[in-house]
Amino acid sequence: MRLNLRRYLRERGRDKGYLEVEEELSLKYEVARYLKLYDGGPVLKFTKPKGRDMPIISNIIPDSSDVLRALGAKDLKTAYLSLLKACENPVKLKLKSDAPFQEVKFRDLSELPILTYYEKDGGPYITTGIIIAGDKRTGLFNASIHRMMVLSPTRLTIRVVPRHLYYIMRESWKRGEDLPIAIAIGCHPLIYLASAASPPLGIFELEVANSIAGDGIEGYEFEDGLIVPRETEVVIKGRILREVYEREGPFVDITGTYDRIRMQPVVEVDAIYGKEDALYYALLPAGKEHRTLMSFYREALIWRRVSEIVPGVRAVKLTPGGCKWFHCLISLDKMSEGDPKNAIIAAFAAHPSLKMVIVVDSDINLDDPTEVEWALATRFQPAEDLIVIKSIRGSSLDPSSDQERLLTSKMGIDATIPLGKPREAFEK
Known part of the structure; x- marks a missing residue:
């Protein structure tokens, strides 16, 4: 079957909603305000952009x-x-x-x-x-x-x-x-x-x-x-x-x-x-759609590289709080004490823009920030489980880095259960 954007929009609209905005809106800020308000929500179609005859669509792939x-x-x-x-x-x-x-x-x-x-x-x-x-x-x-x-x-x-x-x-x-x-x-x-x-x-x-x-x-x-x-x-x-x-x-x-x-x-x-009857596709900068498009291939690269180095990888996630670009969570079934640190190094190599990697056990839900923080609170010892790498290649998008030389510092955290201790002591 030939790929067709309009068929895709109808299918996504049936599942997640399709909102037609018929109000005449200025191209300067007013359409963007709606994009921000409905960021990640239904397919949006603006039928009357002020001063233009071409409708605008957005929210086609936000998650x-x-x-x-x-x-x-x-x-x-x-x-x-x-x-x-x-x-x-x-x-x-x-x-x-x-x-x-x-x-x-x-x-x-x-x-x-x-x-x-x-x-x-x-x-x-x-x-x-x-x-x-x-x-x-x-x-x-x-x-x-x-x-x-x-x-x-x-x-x-x-x-x-x-x-x-x-x-x-x-x-x-x-x-x-x-x-x-x-x-x-x-x-x-x-x-x-x-x-x-x-x-x-x-x-x-x-x-x-x-x-x-x-x-x-x-x-x-x-x-x-x-x-x-x-x-x-x-x-x-x-x-x-x-x-x-x-x-x-x-x-x-x-x-x-x-x-x-x-x-x-x-x-x-x-x-x-x-x-x-052309449709003009607009994407909100720093919105969910922007971050999804930029992050997916990088998640795939991280998943492949870490899986090649460490057996038992269950999931990889670039986090929303890390702009889906700088912070990565990895869950795995740890087989040796070195697995989490190897996973951290592999992730940094796969996506050089990363600043922080947290590795957790497979019983932790990566989609729940509270569970990840709980793993940090109960399974992480900074003196033993923290890796800091200084003056390494980073991203020009990070305002805290040296944006001219593309240098930053990176942190890796092993928040997995130590193999030498009883597992039941760390389970809820």
């Missing part, structure tokens, strides 16, 4: 149950395996000669309902743009999600970190060329999950999604070789201009705090396409 729905998985372990296996076994998209998003050609960015979310934002932001870039000559393509701030009706500034898009961009610039890109807005959430992953350079994330979908994603190829999912709601064609930079930010990132202003590359918009 793990939605991830399972998108991946067609019965549980998280199956979902982890599905995504990781697909990263190793991508499937090319079947290409068609036309696409529904070619029905309308928009004048410029001013026709899209691009939102300003928070008071100190640097400007309106596209928060759901999947950037598709590559080189037809080499066959190297990449799809990844990047925030973009509107500079003018035909220009954006894009946050690019030193990963795959950055590499492709620099290679294009070395040839003296702008980098052609396609920006896909409004795809099935499976495509967003794959685009938020980081498989090795050379693995095309759209083909990862197609592998999970059982070859259910059709593509449309532009003349420059860039491939976009056919069922995308809105597609922007443009170029990342060679060595042209503008200020980007402030922007509220996954931490809920403002990321700093940086000089970032500029995108020149050449054309904008959309379906006749």
